[in-house]
Amino acid sequence: MLFTLANNPIPNWRLPEAAYIHIPFCAQHCGYCDFAIAIGKDAIRDNYLDALEKEISKLGRAHPVQSWFIGGGTPTELNAIQLERLCKILKQWLPLTGEAEFSIEANPDSTTEDKLAVLANYGLTRLSLGVQSFQEPVLQLLDRKHKNPQVERVIEDARKLKIPSISIDLIFGSAGQSLESWKYDLTRGLAMQPDHFSTYGLTYEKGTPLWKRMNRGEIIPLEDTEELAHYEAAIDTLEAQGMDHYEISSFAKKGKRCWHNQVYWENSAYYGFGMGAARYVAGKREVNTRDLDSYIQKSLSGQETIFQSEQLEPREEAVETLGLNLRRMQGANRERFFMRTGFHLNEITGPKKDYLVQQGLLKDDGESLSLTRRGRHLADWIVTKLF
Ligand code: SF4
Numbered sequence: 001m002l003f004t005l006a007n008n009p010i011p012n013w014r015l016p017e018a019a020y021i022h023i024p025f026c027a028q029h030c031g032y033c034d035f036a037i038a039i040g041k042d043a044i045r046d047n048y049l050d051a052l053e054k055e056i057s058k059l060g061r062a063h064p065v066q067s068w069f070i071g072g073g074t075p076t077e078l079n080a081i082q083l084e085r086l087c088k089i090l091k092q093w094l095p096l097t098g099e100a101e102f103s104i105e106a107n108p109d110s111t112t113e114d115k116l117a118v119l120a121n122y123g124l125t126r127l128s129l130g131v132q133s134f135q136e137p138v139l140q141l142l143d144r145k146h147k148n149p150q151v152e153r154v155i156e157d158a159r160k161l162k163i164p165s166i167s168i169d170l171i172f173g174s175a176g177q178s179l180e181s182w183k184y185d186l187t188r189g190l191a192m193q194p195d196h197f198s199t200y201g202l203t204y205e206k207g208t209p210l211w212k213r214m215n216r217g218e219i220i221p222l223e224d225t226e227e228l229a230h231y232e233a234a235i236d237t238l239e240a241q242g243m244d245h246y247e248i249s250s251f252a253k254k255g256k257r258c259w260h261n262q263v264y265w266e267n268s269a270y271y272g273f274g275m276g277a278a279r280y281v282a283g284k285r286e287v288n289t290r291d292l293d294s295y296i297q298k299s300l301s302g303q304e305t306i307f308q309s310e311q312l313e314p315r316e317e318a319v320e321t322l323g324l325n326l327r328r329m330q331g332a333n334r335e336r337f338f339m340r341t342g343f344h345l346n347e348i349t350g351p352k353k354d355y356l357v358q359q360g361l362l363k364d365d366g367e368s369l370s371l372t373r374r375g376r377h378l379a380d381w382i383v384t385k386l387f
Contacts, residue, residue, distance in 0.1 A: 013268035013340060014282050017066045018260050019094045021052070021086070022274030024073040024292060027110065030143040031210035032171075032202060036276025036290040037073050044296065045078060048275075049085055051299035055288075056093045056273050064097040065271070067260040069104075074130075076106040080114045087122035094271070101125050101259040108150035113157045120161040126258065127158050128167040128198070134188040135181060138174050141219070142202075143209070155192055165256050167196035172230035174202050175219040182230045186237045195256040198249050199234045201227055231377050248327050248371075248379050265328050267321040267340075275305075284311045318343040322369075323383045331363070331370025345369060352385045362386075 024038045025045060068090055078086065096102065103126035104119060116124070131151050133139050139146070158166055168189050172182050189197060204211040204221060213219050222230075235245055243251035247265060250258065263270050272279035275295040278287045289295050289307040298305045312320065318341035325332035334345045341348075349369075356362040361375035361382055375382055 013266065016063070016269040016271045016279075016281055018263040018268075018270040019065045019068050019090070020260075020270060020272045020277060020279075021068065021070045021090065022073060022272070022277040022288075023070060023075040023078060023086075024048075024275045025077040026072065026074045027077060027107075028143060028145060029209065031213070032142060032205065032208055034205040034208050035073065038275075038292045041292065044292070045082060047296050047300075048292070049078075049082060049089070051296040051305075052086070052274055053089045054302070055299045055305055056089060059093050062093055062095055063271075065094050065100075066096065066098055067101040067103070067263070068094065068096065069260040071103075071105045073105075074107045074110060075104050076110040076112075076115055078115075080112070080118050083115055084118045084122075087118065091122065096123060103128055103258065103260055105130065106154065108146040108154050111154045111157075113161075116154075116157050116161055116163070120163055124163050126165045126167060126196075127154075127163050128169065128196075129154060129194075131168045131189065132171045133174070133185050135185065138171075138177055138181070138185075141174050141176070141210075142171065152192070155194075165195040166192075167198060167258070168192065168194045169198045169200070170234075171200050171202050172234060173222050173227040175214075175221055177222070177230075179226070179229050179233060183233055183237065186234060190237070190241055195253045196258065197234075197238055197243065197251040199231075199238075199251070200249055201231065228377050235373070235376075246329050248376055262328075265324045267317070267324045283317055284309065286310075314342060315348070317341060318348050319387055322348055322386070326369070326371055326383060326386075327379060329370065331368045333368045335367075349386050356382060356385060 022036065024036055025041060026037045026039055029037065029039055070086070100123065102122065102124050104124060105128045107130050129151065132142055132144055134148055155166060170185055170189055204214050210219070214221060238251040239245055243253060245251050246257055247261070250261065269281050270279060271281065272288070274288065275292050276288055276290040278285065286306050287308045288305045289298070295305050321337065321341055322332050322345065325337070332345060337345050353362065353364070357364050360372055361378060363370050363372050371379055371382065
């Protein structure tokens with residue numbers, strides 16, 4: 001679907017078929033998080049929705065899309081009335097078409113049955129639940145406040161409402177976490193029979209509370225070899241249960257891949273609305289301001305909310321496309337890459353590509369370039385060496 005030109009002279013990877021909507025509110029600041037968030041701020045959530053509506057209405061007319069991805073922050077911090085209002089805004093300006101996907105990120109402690117019922121009523125197809133761990137010491141280190149029974153309750157509610165796909169986020173490699181402890185999290189997750197897993201290695205982003213604790217010597221990150229063992233365990237355990245490892249951090253049952261995220265890895269166009277949201281339309285990357293008050297004030301007064309804007313040159317776009325394609329297990333197909341970017345893949349990669357292949361980090365079968373199993377854990381480093 002992403003590659004058809006239809007009757008449109010502009011390739012459809014340049015016209016958004018996916019929309020990301022950012023809800024920045026969170027109950028607390030998790031120590032590892034450097035997303036664009038706002039803690040508390042209950043009083044201005046309606047103002048935020050006013051600002052969001054104003055920003056989206058700048059489209060001027062309804063633009064049908066195939067996916068909504070409401071992310072955060074914690075979208076489920078909004079109450080049921082606010083979620084209903086948000087869905088109505090999206091339905092008006094970005095109506096879903098075809099076999100649409102509607103995903104929302106949710107936290108176990110703020111997701112109630114009435115909120116899920118509203119979302120299900122607007123066609124929610126994917127619930128992405130931020131579980132991170134099933135163990136109290138790990139949850140405490142990450143500053144996560146929910147308890148396991150809340151996870152079980154939300155999944156039960158989602159199933160009652162027939163939400164077709166449930167995804168669980170887990171974090172591995174927390175300071176002090178043993179391999180056995182991580183395998184326990186995987187086993188507990190699998191016991192809930194979700195359709196999708198996203199597993200992320202804990203990172204210490206500069207300036208976050210966890211990064212400060214690390215710098216004060218209060219916590220000691222795992223060695224790279226230990227973290228690699230956690231990642232390998234995730235692949236082995238989840239693949240053994242029939243999960244398809246389709247992207248570095250993503251595992252899905254058959255037919256349950258996240259369509260919206262695949263748009264990013266294809267480097268196709270997408271809309272983005274809300275504080276700190278990024279969008280990619282007609283080769284232009286734009287990011288909104290990460291300052292909540294400024295976002296609301298600017299949007300409501302009709303000013304631009306954009307903080308950064310960059311029109312990519314064709315070669316830059318090709319480089320980005322290859323970097324993103326390599327996140328997928330299928331990698332980058334040479335023919336598609338040429339059709340998509342106008343560049344042959346070998347024109348984009350530098351002399352180190354063959355070296356990376358020899359080292360067993362990349363696989364080049366002549367048709368496609370992809371990461372090997374060893375390379376998956378080093379994807380970011382490989383991409384820096386490739387160009
Ligand atoms: S709930 Fe999610 S977005 Fe909010 S602070 Fe925690 S990790 Fe960040």
